[in-house]
Amino acid sequence: MEYSTFGRHVAVDTWGVDFELLNNAEWLQAQMVDAAEACGATVMSVQSKQFEPQGATVLVLLSESHLSIHTYPERGFAALDCYTCGETVDPQLAIDHMISLLKPEKVYAKKLVRGMGEFEVETPEIKQAVMAK
Secondary structure: OOOOOOOOEEEEEEEEHHHHOOOOHHHHHHHHHHHHHHHHOOOOEEEEOOOOOOOOEEEEEEEOOEEEEEHHHHOOOOEEEEEEEOOOHHHHHHHHHHHHHHOOEEEEEEEEEEOOOOEEEEOOOOOOOOOOO
16 A cells, blocks of 8 residues: 655744633643544544643644644743644644634744645635534
8 A cells, every 4th residue: 555645734823822721731732632633633642741830732643643732821822733644634624723712813824735845835824713512
C-alpha cells in the first residue's frame, strides 16, 4: 500500500484572548480534544501542562499528526497549530473550532501545504465554527 505525503499545516497567532481561558490547561485540553474530533481526526493521546505563575501548553497527538496550543495569558496571546496528513481530515476545522471558543481580537494565520515538494504558503480564511448544541 502506498501512502500520500500530502499534508496541511495551519499555524495561527491569536491576540486579545481572555486571561482566564488561556490560563486553564484543563479547559483547553477538553476544547482541543473537541476541536480534533470536530475536524474528523483520531485522537491518540493528550499531554497538557499548566505553568506557574501562568500559561499552558496542550498537545493532542493525532493519528493524522498533531494539534497544539501554547498560551501567554498575561499577553492575551495563544499560538495554535494543527498539521494533518492526507486529504480526509481538514486542520482548518479544528482551528476554526478553537477560534470560536477563544474569541480573539486579532488573528494572524498561515497555511502550509506540505509533502508535495516546495511548500505552498496560503493565508486561510478564519471562520468561527458553528457550535453544535
